[in-house]
Amino acid sequence: MPPLNLKTATDDELVRSAQQGTTTAYEELVFRHRDKIYARAFSMLRNEDESLDLSQEAWIKGWQRLKQFKRDASFTTWMTRIVINLCLDYLRKKQRQQTDSLERMEEETGNVERRMPVVEVNPTARMEREELLVEISRGMSKLSYEHRTVLILHEYEGLEYKEIAKAMHCSIGTVMSRLFYARRRLASLLIALNKSKRG
Amino acid sequence: MNEEMQYKLQAWIDGELNSSDSAEVAEWVSKNPEAIQEAQWLRSLRSAMRSGESCPTVTESRETYWAPIERRIELLDEEAVLPANVSLWREWCRQWLVPAGGLAMLVAAFLTVGPDDGSVQLPGGRETRGSSIPAAALPAAMTETPSAPSESESEPRKLRITSVQINGDGVPQNPLPQDELRSAPSIENPDR
Numbered sequence: 001m002p003p004l005n006l007k008t009a010t011d012d013e014l015v016r017s018a019q020q021g022t023t024t025a026y027e028e029l030v031f032r033h034r035d036k037i038y039a040r041a042f043s044m045l046r047n048e049d050e051s052l053d054l055s056q057e058a059w060i061k062g063w064q065r066l067k068q069f070k071r072d073a074s075f076t077t078w079m080t081r082i083v084i085n086l087c088l089d090y091l092r093k094k095q096r097q098q099t100d101s102l103e104r105m106e107e108e109t110g111n112v113e114r115r116m117p118v119v120e121v122n123p124t125a126r127m128e129r130e131e132l133l134v135e136i137s138r139g140m141s142k143l144s145y146e147h148r149t150v151l152i153l154h155e156y157e158g159l160e161y162k163e164i165a166k167a168m169h170c171s172i173g174t175v176m177s178r179l180f181y182a183r184r185r186l187a188s189l190l191i192a193l194n195k196s197k198r199g
Numbered sequence: 200m201n202e203e204m205q206y207k208l209q210a211w212i213d214g215e216l217n218s219s220d221s222a223e224v225a226e227w228v229s230k231n232p233e234a235i236q237e238a239q240w241l242r243s244l245r246s247a248m249r250s251g252e253s254c255p256t257v258t259e260s261r262e263t264y265w266a267p268i269e270r271r272i273e274l275l276d277e278e279a280v281l282p283a284n285v286s287l288w289r290e291w292c293r294q295w296l297v298p299a300g301g302l303a304m305l306v307a308a309f310l311t312v313g314p315d316d317g318s319v320q321l322p323g324g325r326e327t328r329g330s331s332i333p334a335a336a337l338p339a340a341m342t343e344t345p346s347a348p349s350e351s352e353s354e355p356r357k358l359r360i361t362s363v364q365i366n367g368d369g370v371p372q373n374p375l376p377q378d379e380l381r382s383a384p385s386i387e388n389p390d391r
Contacts, residue, residue, distance in 0.1 A: 023272060030268060031261050039254035052257070056264070060271045122240055124247040137253035154213070155248040161215050176206045183209075187244055 011075045019066050026066075030059050033076050037083050043152055044087040046141045054090060058083035080157065088167065091145045123187035127194065139189040147182035150175060200233055208234055212241050 004017050006028040017025035037058055041051035061082050069078055124132055140148050146168070153159045153167060161179075165172045200208075204227075210216050211224040228234040257264055 021276075023269065026272075027265050027269070030265055034264055035254065035256045038257045039252070042255050043252070048255075052259070055257070056268050059268045060275070063268075063272050064275060122243050124243045129250065132247050133251050133253040136248060151248070155245065156252055161210070161213070176210065179213075180206060180209050183241060183244055187240055190244075 041083050054086050123190035139186045150178040151182045
């Protein structure tokens with residue numbers, strides 16, 4: 001078999017080679033997809049150093065489990081799931097070390113949702129696409145990790161409610177509640193921002 | 200609009216409802232201006248989020264980013280080889296040392312509770328005769344006094360056997376007097 005040209009090889013070819021223990025093939029995969037994995041970690045953690053560490057940790061875990069990768073999804077989807085799970089574990093541990101805030105407690109009982117103002121205008125109106133993406137990202141960083149994660153998993157990763165519930169170890173009802181609250185809060189933040197910018 | 204209907208509306212927009220529930224919500228929305236407004240902003244936010252994502256990129260060079268990953272991968276690969284060697288050693292021990300140890304224990308047990316005719320019985324029914332067994336080779340239990348509740352703790356009785364010479368007929372060459380043998384505590388039954 002001719003040696004694999006790492007630059008021109010497809011992801012699938014690199015994965016096959018890496019599964020046989022070729023670290024150079026795996027390095028090429030890391031190089032190709034590190035930004036995506038890092039970005040997902042950052043979207044969840046909102047901290048550059050932690051995101052860098054956890055994204056690297058995800059690549060190490062990916063190497064360990066590479067033989068289990070069955071190609072029923074793309075390699076990046078598979079790696080993204082790994083980094084999401086690592087981030088969730090990390091955030092759960094971090095949360096356990098913190099005292100629950102009043103907001104979190106109220107949120108679980110539904111009080112926060114009930115107190116949220118009704119969104120009466122289109123929160124994304126009159127915003128350029130690039131500006132909108134930046135503002136959404138900024139708004140996301142103001143959400144609690146549970147709300148941010150539920151939005152990321154649903155909107156960016158395209159997971160269904162039951163899949164999110166499984167990943168986040170909660171009920172589908174909690175997913176619906178968190179998703180609704182997260183959207184409403186994000187919409188309010190965007191509207192406020194829009195108002196302040198337009199005077 | 201109550202909470203339940205808000206969640207239903209959201210689930211409808213997210214495509215999470217079955218066809219009958221979906222039709223029901225669609226009909227309700229069409230007749231409810233508040234629901235229409237709610238559905239509008241939910242849709243616009245959803246579509247904005249799905250249009251893309253602001254993605255930061257790794258600022259480290261390829262080498263800097265890869266180096267710690269590579270180090271850990273090498274360590275993992277070394278660790279993966281190490282347990283294989285350890286398991287081979289364990290397998291070898293199980294195959295040879297454990298039976299040998301068991302055999303040694305059996306021999307020790309026979310030496311301890313062997314027949315009183317002076318012969319030493321080995322597993323398989325073989326006997327050794329005329330051999331001399333030095334006291335040092337005997338198990339500690341044969342030279343130490345077994346604890347007997349009736350005896351004084353301050354003066355433990357000691358066996359006088361220091362070595363036993365056994366001739367070819369299995370008769371001890373330096374037997375103890377019969378009365379002493381009778382009064383000597385039994386290893387099996389110290390009260391005897």
